Amino acid sequence: MFSKVLIANRGEIACxxxxxxxxxxxxxxxxxxxxxxxxxxxxxxxQARAIGGAAPSDSYLCGERIVEAARATxxxxxxxxxxxxxxxxxxxxxxxxxxxxxxxxDPASMRKMxxxxxxxxxxxxxxxxxxxxYTGQDQDPALLAQEAARIGFPLMIKAAHGGGGKGMRIVxxxxxxxxxxxxxQREARGAFGRDRVLLERYVERPRHIEFQIFGDRHGxxxxxxxxxCSAQRRYQKVMEESPSPFLDPDxxxxxxxxAVAAGRAIDYVNAGTVEFIVAPSGEFWFxxxxxxxxVEHTVTEMTxxxxxxEWQLRxxxxxxxxxxxxxxxxxxxAIQVRVYAEDPDQGFLPGxxxxxxxxxxxxxxxxxVDAGVExxxxxxxxxxPMIAKLIVHAGDRNGALARAADALRAFDVVGPKSxxxxxxxxxxHPVVVAGEIHTAYLDEHLDEFLEAGESxxxxxxxxxxxxxxxxxxxxxxxxxAPGPDPHSPWSIADGWRLAHASRQxxxxxxxxARIEFDVLGHPDHFTLDHAGATMAIRVKxxxxxAVVLDVDGVTHRIPARPSGEDLLVHxxxxxxxxxxxxxxxxxxxxxxxxLVRAPMPGRVVALHVAQGEAVxxxxxxxVMEAMKMELTLRAPQAGTVAEVRNAAGDFVEADTVLVRMExx
Numbered sequence: 055m056f057s058k059v060l061i062a063n064r065g066e067i068a069c070x071x072x073x074x075x076x077x078x079x080x081x082x083x084x085x086x087x088x089x090x091x092x093x094x095x096x097x098x099x100x101q102a103r104a105i106g107g108a109a110p111s112d113s114y115l116c117g118e119r120i121v122e123a124a125r126a127t128x129x130x131x132x133x134x135x136x137x138x139x140x141x142x143x144x145x146x147x148x149x150x151x152x153x154x155x156x157x158x159x160d161p162a163s164m165r166k167m168x169x170x171x172x173x174x175x176x177x178x179x180x181x182x183x184x185x186x187x188y189t190g191q192d193q194d195p196a197l198l199a200q201e202a203a204r205i206g207f208p209l210m211i212k213a214a215h216g217g218g219g220k221g222m223r224i225v226x227x228x229x230x231x232x233x234x235x236x237x238x239q240r241e242a243r244g245a246f247g248r249d250r251v252l253l254e255r256y257v258e259r260p261r262h263i264e265f266q267i268f269g270d271r272h273g274x275x276x277x278x279x280x281x282x283c284s285a286q287r288r289y290q291k292v293m294e295e296s297p298s299p300f301l302d303p304d305x306x307x308x309x310x311x312x313a314v315a316a317g318r319a320i321d322y323v324n325a326g327t328v329e330f331i332v333a334p335s336g337e338f339w340f341x342x343x344x345x346x347x348x349v350e351h352t353v354t355e356m357t358x359x360x361x362x363x364e365w366q367l368r369x370x371x372x373x374x375x376x377x378x379x380x381x382x383x384x385x386x387x388a389i390q391v392r393v394y395a396e397d398p399d400q401g402f403l404p405g406x407x408x409x410x411x412x413x414x415x416x417x418x419x420x421x422x423v424d425a426g427v428e429x430x431x432x433x434x435x436x437x438x439p440m441i442a443k444l445i446v447h448a449g450d451r452n453g454a455l456a457r458a459a460d461a462l463r464a465f466d467v468v469g470p471k472s473x474x475x476x477x478x479x480x481x482x483h484p485v486v487v488a489g490e491i492h493t494a495y496l497d498e499h500l501d502e503f504l505e506a507g508e509s510x511x512x513x514x515x516x517x518x519x520x521x522x523x524x525x526x527x528x529x530x531x532x533x534x535a536p537g538p539d540p541h542s543p544w545s546i547a548d549g550w551r552l553a554h555a556s557r558q559x560x561x562x563x564x565x566x567a568r569i570e571f572d573v574l575g576h577p578d579h580f581t582l583d584h585a586g587a588t589m590a591i592r593v594k595x596x597x598x599x600a601v602v603l604d605v606d607g608v609t610h611r612i613p614a615r616p617s618g619e620d621l622l623v624h625x626x627x628x629x630x631x632x633x634x635x636x637x638x639x640x641x642x643x644x645x646x647x648x649l650v651r652a653p654m655p656g657r658v659v660a661l662h663v664a665q666g667e668a669v670x671x672x673x674x675x676x677v678m679e680a681m682k683m684e685l686t687l688r689a690p691q692a693g694t695v696a697e698v699r700n701a702a703g704d705f706v707e708a709d710t711v712l713v714r715m716e717x718x
Contacts, residue, residue: 055371056131060124063135065426068095071133074363083127087113089434108436114138117145121152131155140346157370163320164345171214171252177340180319182312185339187254208256213242220245259492261332263298265313266354269322270369276379277310287496294350295389296357299489324369356388356447387454388447391477395439395470404439405470408432415464420447463624466617475628479503510564514625517601517612520593521621523577563632650713652706667695675713693717
């Protein structure tokens with residue numbers, strides 16, 4: 055076995071490989087870009103080497119620098135992780151030529167899979183089912199149109215070199231073929247440098263089911279069962295599970311045998327994934343072999359009880375596979391989802407920024423979290439914005455779905471926006487619960503998984519109000535003046551008034567909106583007026599992660615808890631509330647002054663004026679984001695903008711002078 059391994063990757067990938075190496079007593083070397091100088095994978099490694107600038111092309115994709123780092127640190131082998139150079143045959147060959155071990159397949163096997171067209175031709179010759187299509191070298195548009203007519207519509211045009219959904223078009227009739235072909239070729243040329251395409255029959259409502267294969271240098275090659283990855287958005291996997299809810303024993307056996315045959319066709323060694331497309335009828339076809347460990351290998355580990363990274367290391371060190379095919383087991387059900395810093399409501403726009411708060415679910419008892427960041431770390435704009443992977447395991451699929459939902463509720467991310475609410479809705483969606491989702495469903499029905507409505511559910515507001523009132527009571531008690539009788543109402547500074555309960559107006563920020571509500575009563579028993587409705591609420595219990603409310607005679611247990619200054623409530627979705635002043639709607643400078651100050655700490659998000667501009671009294675000057683709310687700062691009087699002291703994006707402290715005015 056190796057004594058030291060360099061991991062040519064970053065984030066949760068590198069951290070995951072390091073965990074196995076540490077358990078086996080193998081020292082690890084991390085490589086990092088300038089942006090990752092203090093990243094978690096750097097902190098976790100035994101040694102770390104800087105290899106270049108922030109852009110992947112200046113660091114993680116520089117194979118020669120990675121090989122140099124391995125030799126300089128005395129590493130005997132390089133584990134490529136998954137992504138970056140993990141499927142680059144030239145890099146694998148350079149590692150071997152440097153006298154090091156590449157922990158992955160042979161470069162020759164990788165090259166056979168480098169072209170989708172060549173791979174399909176090879177598999178077809180070995181009896182592995184392939185989707186009917188055209189994979190020839192002749193790319194004459196007239197010939198391609200002729201082949202399209204032979205295959206029949208709908209069909210898919212795919213870039214022969216590449217992946218990730220780029221260079222792919224679905225064509226449903228002959229009239230749209232020429233335009234789609236030209237568009238696909240342009241995209242393929244720009245993304246991969248080559249515009250060769252292949253054509254294949256498009257399967258409606260398909261499932262994406264893949265088999266984990268493993269081979270060694272002693273002639274053994276087996277599969278470790280399947281994973282279903284049919285929940286996809288724009289060809290990117292969103293949820294993975296094992297076993298597939300679609301397969302029966304006969305179909306599972308047939309696909310497993312085809313996966314092994316595909317591996318043997320290219321003399322495969324180490325970990326790989328054979329991906330199939332499966333029709334609703336159960337007919338299946340080969341898509342490709344990913345010549346690396348997959349991001350979703352974790353669900354295979356959870357159901358088989360195996361450590362696939364350990365298998366990779368042992369096979370690379372020359373050992374034989376520890377199990378024969380008939381010894382591979384599959385226990386229970388596992389599900390994985392990926393928590394990203396992204397905004398689903400803005401087209402899944404990737405996020406970035408410091409993780410001011412990061413709480414992860416407790417691990418163990420069927421819950422696993424693979425993370426590459428910790429609280430206080432930065433999610434940078436340079437790389438994939440993954441925060442963590444959640445993997446759960448239970449005795450059956452329903453149990454796994456429930457465990458995943460519970461674990462997602464335990465996540466708490468403050469800083470960049472996250473897809474947590476989207477994932478919670480995904481796992482609860484009827485099509486997912488029934489195990490009937492296909493690869494096109496999310497794209498066709500995305501609105502079913504996104505936040506809707508202009509106001510939160512009434513019970514979510516009720517739970518937040520109960521928590522807010524309790525927090526105010528605790529604050530009041532802490533400030534109460536000591537007296538001879540601790541039970542006297544005169545010793546408690548809670549706003550109590552003789553003869554009647556107190557009415558107060560409260561406000562909270564929710565998403566981009568501000569909601570107000572009136573409460574009458576006490577923290578344990580009150581009425582709440584909101585959005586034209588009145589609820590009579592009695593708090594039956596307060597727990598660390600939930601409140602139990604009697605609302606108009608019906609009892610509800612509502613998962614809810616504090617999240618820093620915020621209140622996090624799970625009821626018909628994930629809702630984050632932020633208490634704000636009931637009397638702060640739009641902030642303005644004090645009338646009669648020429649200085650416009652920040653009313654509280656926050657960030658300048660927009661400027662509406664420039665130096666020298668004449669404005670009327672009350673005109674908007676700038677917008678701040680403070681306490682999760684946008685505040686418009688307005689001109690205190692008519693005049694001229696003498697000075698603008700900050701730019702959009704600046705963070706400012708309370709009372710900072712932002713704009714100086716001159717009277718007219």
